[in-house]
Amino acid sequence: QTGWIKELEEAFPDMRMLTKETQVQKQSKDYFWYSPVLKEELEGASADCVCFPASTEEVTRLLAFAADRRIPVVPKGGGSGNYGQIVPLYGGILLDMTKMNQILSIDGDIGRFQAGIRLGKLERELRKQDLELRFFPSTLMTSTLGGFIAGGTGGIGSITYGTLWDEGNVLGLTILTMEKTPRVLHIRGGELKAYIHHYGISGIILDVELALAPKTDWVDGWAQFDSFADATGFAEHLARSDIKKRVVSVVEAPVPAVFTGWEERLVPGKAAVLYQTSPGGLEEAAHAAAVHQAVHTGSDASSSIRLSDFVWNHVTLWWLKKHPGDTYIQARFTPHSYRQQIRALQKAFGEEIVFHLEWIRAGGMLVPSSQLIVRYTTTARLYAMMDAMRDIGMRVSSPHTYLLEEGGKDEWVEKICQAKQQNDPDNLLNPGKTKGTQPKEEAACLYSG
Ligand code: FAD
Numbered sequence: 001q002t003g004w005i006k007e008l009e010e011a012f013p014d015m016r017m018l019t020k021e022t023q024v025q026k027q028s029k030d031y032f033w034y035s036p037v038l039k040e041e042l043e044g045a046s047a048d049c050v051c052f053p054a055s056t057e058e059v060t061r062l063l064a065f066a067a068d069r070r071i072p073v074v075p076k077g078g079g080s081g082n083y084g085q086i087v088p089l090y091g092g093i094l095l096d097m098t099k100m101n102q103i104l105s106i107d108g109d110i111g112r113f114q115a116g117i118r119l120g121k122l123e124r125e126l127r128k129q130d131l132e133l134r135f136f137p138s139t140l141m142t143s144t145l146g147g148f149i150a151g152g153t154g155g156i157g158s159i160t161y162g163t164l165w166d167e168g169n170v171l172g173l174t175i176l177t178m179e180k181t182p183r184v185l186h187i188r189g190g191e192l193k194a195y196i197h198h199y200g201i202s203g204i205i206l207d208v209e210l211a212l213a214p215k216t217d218w219v220d221g222w223a224q225f226d227s228f229a230d231a232t233g234f235a236e237h238l239a240r241s242d243i244k245k246r247v248v249s250v251v252e253a254p255v256p257a258v259f260t261g262w263e264e265r266l267v268p269g270k271a272a273v274l275y276q277t278s279p280g281g282l283e284e285a286a287h288a289a290a291v292h293q294a295v296h297t298g299s300d301a302s303s304s305i306r307l308s309d310f311v312w313n314h315v316t317l318w319w320l321k322k323h324p325g326d327t328y329i330q331a332r333f334t335p336h337s338y339r340q341q342i343r344a345l346q347k348a349f350g351e352e353i354v355f356h357l358e359w360i361r362a363g364g365m366l367v368p369s370s371q372l373i374v375r376y377t378t379t380a381r382l383y384a385m386m387d388a389m390r391d392i393g394m395r396v397s398s399p400h401t402y403l404l405e406e407g408g409k410d411e412w413v414e415k416i417c418q419a420k421q422q423n424d425p426d427n428l429l430n431p432g433k434t435k436g437t438q439p440k441e442e443a444a445c446l447y448s449g
Contacts, residue, residue, distance in 0.1 A: 077147020115146025172209035239359035243281035
């Protein structure tokens with residue numbers, strides 16, 4: 001056993017820890033297996049141990065312990081990321097934050113929550129107080145708030161409120177630095193960009209101040225179409241309408257066939273639009289679906305099956321369950337020319353791409369954002385598809401890299417790296433996840449304990 005683990009156990013006798021190799025390896029994985037590229041690159045990478053601190057004081061002492069001995073630390077929430085964000089590339093401590101899960105305060109429509117709280121639990125608690133999250137990822141039940149902010153983008157609700165980067169959603173973060181004497185930083189305003197989608201490399205999020213929305217009793221709706229073009233027409237109509245809505249998602253046939261549990265809702269061979277509106281919006285939405293030639297429609301106001309399990313990257317998950325050799329590409333279409341872009345991809349790649357998109361608001365603009373299913377053959381073909389998408393003006397966020405700057409969020413990487421230099425001078429927080437912070441080989445030896 002690594003020498004420092006014994007020291008750690010002695011220094012933290014009351015903290016839950018996992019040190020058994022099989023358990024630690026299991027905890028060191030996220031959903032990187034969606035990507036055939038990452039599957040190969042990350043297989044076998046693992047922490048040396050997993051720690052579950054339960055208080056700010058324990059996290060602080062743990063970081064001080066690790067900084068003092070130059071042990072890498074990788075923060076972890078629910079482990080539902082897709083790019084190997086939580087996979088430790090150089091061993092060390094996997095810092096599971098899920099015991100830091102308290103609601104600290106709710107004041108009007110602003111709440112402060114510890115980073116390890118699961119979003120599903122948070123949404124449930126908020127609804128009891130006639131509030132709800134502005135938006136959440138489709139991994140509602142597994143994701144933590146801190147993990148979503150450090151590794152996610154947006155989700156159900158983003159059609160109204162935008163993404164994590166849009167002003168007014170994330171209001172403040174309490175950050176702990178990775179130093180021998182860790183500092184507590186209270187981050188607000190423009191500085192937040194250095195900690196959103198930062199893979200935990202520039203600091204540990206302790207708690208989050210979040211803007212909330214008033215609760216709505218959402219109703220699930222669905223409409224199916226003979227042609228994908230009609231489905232996208234209806235989806236755009238709904239997205240741009242004044243109807244109060246939380247999500248508008250479009251999938252091409254044969255995707256509905258893989259939605260296990262929805263057999264009674266959807267016809268397998270037709271394109272589908274899944275949406276949630278307020279009760280008052282349902283009639284207008286159904287009327288618009290009819291205008292766009294819907295051949296099958298339905299709604300459910302008291303659903304026991306969460307619609308969020310069938311949108312965003314859950315679509316890919318359902319598909320991969322039936323087609324384990326396939327993969328996906330994340331990309332945003334250009335709002336005014338997305339139909340031409342879809343046609344260009346259909347022409348170039350035919351049935352190799354199965355279309356799936358959600359309308360979201362980003363930077364104030366409504367955008368069709370997509371997780372396109374790829375009938376995978378070779379890595380070269382996969383990269384050719386991403387190149388073709390860039391060539392026609394789409395913004396690709398490659399899910400086939402663990403490097404932050406290659407994932408398509410490049411505008412903020414410089415800010416994140418600057419904060420990292422100040423907060424983590426020895427590059428111990430999730431090392432290797434940016435080009436500039438890949439430890440040199442000799443330094444990596446230091447980490448091995
Ligand atoms: P983790 O995977 O545990 O961590 C994510 C990153 O955050 C890691 O780099 C980790 O080191 C860092 N981190 C975690 N906690 C902290 C902390 N306290 N301080 C600092 N850094 C921290 N994403 C979306 O944006 N929208 C979606 O709708 C969506 N749908 C998905 C559907 C499926 C089926 C899957 C597998 C993934 C989906 N994702 C989606 C991606 C993922 O679920 C989100 O990024 C998610 O919110 C991550 O939360 P988590 O708690 O699981 O984080």
